[in-house]
Amino acid sequence: MIEAPRQSAWRRLQDAWLGTVLVLLYLPIVSVLLASLSNTRYMQFPHRVWTTSAYSDALADYTTAGLHLTSFKIALVVTLASVVIATAGALAFARYEWRGRRWYQRLLLLPIFFPQPVLGLALLLALNAAGLTPDWRTSAFTHLVWITPIVTLVISIRLYGYDVQQEEAAYDLGASRMQVFREITLPVLAPGIVSGAMFAFLLSWSNLPLSIYTTGADTTLPEWLFSRTATNYSPLVPAVAVIATALSALAVLLVWLAWSGLRRLLR
Amino acid sequence: MKIGRRAGPLAAAPAMLLLATGFLVPVLIVFAFSLLPPRTFGWTGELTLSNYSTAFTDGYWRNLAWSCMLAALTTVLCLLLAWPAAKALHRLAGHRATAVTLAIALPIFISESVRLFGMALFLMPGGGILAGTLDAVFGISVGTILNTRIAALLGLVYIHFPFVLFPTLLGFSLLPNDQVEAARDLGASGWQVFREIELPLAAPGALTGALFCFVLSLGAYAEMSILGGQAVTVITRAIEQRFNYAQDWPLGAGLTMLVIALTAIVVFPFLRRVDIDRLIHR
Numbered sequence: 114m115i116e117a118p119r120q121s122a123w124r125r126l127q128d129a130w131l132g133t134v135l136v137l138l139y140l141p142i143v144s145v146l147l148a149s150l151s152n153t154r155y156m157q158f159p160h161r162v163w164t165t166s167a168y169s170d171a172l173a174d175y176t177t178a179g180l181h182l183t184s185f186k187i188a189l190v191v192t193l194a195s196v197v198i199a200t201a202g203a204l205a206f207a208r209y210e211w212r213g214r215r216w217y218q219r220l221l222l223l224p225i226f227f228p229q230p231v232l233g234l235a236l237l238l239a240l241n242a243a244g245l246t247p248d249w250r251t252s253a254f255t256h257l258v259w260i261t262p263i264v265t266l267v268i269s270i271r272l273y274g275y276d277v278q279q280e281e282a283a284y285d286l287g288a289s290r291m292q293v294f295r296e297i298t299l300p301v302l303a304p305g306i307v308s309g310a311m312f313a314f315l316l317s318w319s320n321l322p323l324s325i326y327t328t329g330a331d332t333t334l335p336e337w338l339f340s341r342t343a344t345n346y347s348p349l350v351p352a353v354a355v356i357a358t359a360l361s362a363l364a365v366l367l368v369w370l371a372w373s374g375l376r377r378l379l380r
Numbered sequence: 381m382k383i384g385r386r387a388g389p390l391a392a393a394p395a396m397l398l399l400a401t402g403f404l405v406p407v408l409i410v411f412a413f414s415l416l417p418p419r420t421f422g423w424t425g426e427l428t429l430s431n432y433s434t435a436f437t438d439g440y441w442r443n444l445a446w447s448c449m450l451a452a453l454t455t456v457l458c459l460l461l462a463w464p465a466a467k468a469l470h471r472l473a474g475h476r477a478t479a480v481t482l483a484i485a486l487p488i489f490i491s492e493s494v495r496l497f498g499m500a501l502f503l504m505p506g507g508g509i510l511a512g513t514l515d516a517v518f519g520i521s522v523g524t525i526l527n528t529r530i531a532a533l534l535g536l537v538y539i540h541f542p543f544v545l546f547p548t549l550l551g552f553s554l555l556p557n558d559q560v561e562a563a564r565d566l567g568a569s570g571w572q573v574f575r576e577i578e579l580p581l582a583a584p585g586a587l588t589g590a591l592f593c594f595v596l597s598l599g600a601y602a603e604m605s606i607l608g609g610q611a612v613t614v615i616t617r618a619i620e621q622r623f624n625y626a627q628d629w630p631l632g633a634g635l636t637m638l639v640i641a642l643t644a645i646v647v648f649p650f651l652r653r654v655d656i657d658r659l660i661h662r
Contacts, residue, residue: 123570127468131480134465134541138487141498141538144509148501156504158512202395204387207657211388219651221395224403226592226647228599230616231639232403234623238413238633239406242423258402261395273657319491321602339493342500342606351501354494361489 149351167348177353183249184334188317190253195261195313196306203268221262233326247329255327256317264309271305307372311365318361413633431634440635443618451597454536455590458544470552488542496535496606527609535603540596544589551585591650595643615639
């Protein structure tokens with residue numbers, strides 16, 4: 114009991130620490146937001162004039178629309194393909210008992226524990242050896258190599274808490290393999306598949322190190338932002354960064370709303 | 381009943397095919413390229429180890445050493461930051477814990493280039509967010525750490541912190557709160573609680589995070605060029621220069637193989653020992 118006051122002071126210190134960490138995490142993001150609200154060619158904070166003109170410039174600019182489209186095409190392909198491959202992959206990862214499963218689990222973790230720029234470079238060399246010209250499609254393939262294992266893990270987590278006996282009971286009652294998958298396994302997996310899809314979209318949309326090496330003549334948003342931060346800065350750059358981030362948040366919000374609406378409808 | 385003796389390989393096949401063509405084959409191609417004579421582009425030429433000897437005699441070990449040192453420093457700093465944060469997060473419960481966890485996770489999904497750019501804007505000298513505010517409000521003018529090794533290190537810590545925090549948190553979630561309380565009631569000191577209870581239980585999670593952080597930092601690239609400027613040439617930057625400016629693909633491939641080998645040395649012992657089912661199952 115004598116310890117109590119010291120302990121609570123200690124706890125308050127920990128909470129303060131957590132708060133500090135949170136502030137530090139958002140400081141750069143807020144900085145981008147602040148920088149976008151100016152109209153001067155050079156960064157001179159605090160701005161003399163606060164304006165949203167950079168946003169109207171960004172929206173009127175044809176190039177930035179093209180960047181969004183390229184990033185969107187890649188993210189869409191990656192999301193659809195990775196979810197299909199990873200759903201099957203998760204069953205093999207966490208549900209089925211088969212020889213070679215442990216090897217498969219480890220192989221699947223390798224691309225996650227691998228430096229991304231090195232992976233991008235390796236794929237660039239491989240594309241070159243195969244005689245393929247890099248463009249947004251090769252970039253989507255590269256994203257897929259890194260993102261599919263992550264989505265597989267996300268979906269697998271659902272399977273670990275799963276009661277196998279439901280499936281067995283259905284088999285005993287004469288259900289076919291397809292029926293069991295559609296009626297029992299898929300509904301259990303569904304929340305994992307939805308969050309896996311969100312992960313895939315967001316990770317692909319925001320990826321820089323893989324895209325740098327594998328998009329060829331096409332340019333994604335993070336690539337453009339990366340090159341423009343080094344040279345040719347204007348408030349247009351932070352404005353595009355804010356728009357791109359807001360769009361990805363909007364996409365995820367829409368998917369989430371559609372998903373929860375669908376669930377309420379089915380119930 | 382064991383299900384999926386035959387369905388298992390079938391379900392795993394698409395993912396295996398993807399990783400074979402998109403991961404294993406490219407790594408083998410890099411290896412093959414690294415054995416070609418310097419400055420060749422085709423697939424002809426005597427196999428040679430000269431790229432590897434050049435990698436060591438031409439001072440590239442210095443770039444590799446910088447990469448390793450920065451990665452190690454990043455890992456240590458991230459662990460020091462993440463441990464108390466994970467502890468505080470573990471103690472929070474219910475909606476507040478979910479909200480804080482979500483708030484920490486969200487920035488992961490904002491592009492690296494946006495976040496690092498924001499950091500550069502914050503640190504910029506003169507009219508940067510920090511320098512400008514200090515000047516306008518307090519009349520203090522400060523210098524900048526932008527384009528130094530310190531800035532690069534801060535960028536690395538910033539980007540990789542969540543990758544250490546979440547596995548550490550996973551470790552802490554194995555830790556029963558009442559056990560800590562009981563130890564405290566029995567008169568254990570803070571240091572004893574840390575050494576006897578927290579460390580052994582939360583260490584596997586923290587170690588996974590540390591490994592993750594080290595490997596990802598080793599290959600870091602954007603942090604260095606956006607925040608570090610010309611202050612330090614890490615190995616990934618040296619590799620990129622071989623490919624783009626020097627047009628020496630075989631040497632670039634040789635250096636890439638060194639990074640891959642280093643990654644393998646760190647990751648394989650971990651993968652051999654870890655039981656994935658248990659790690660996720662909890």
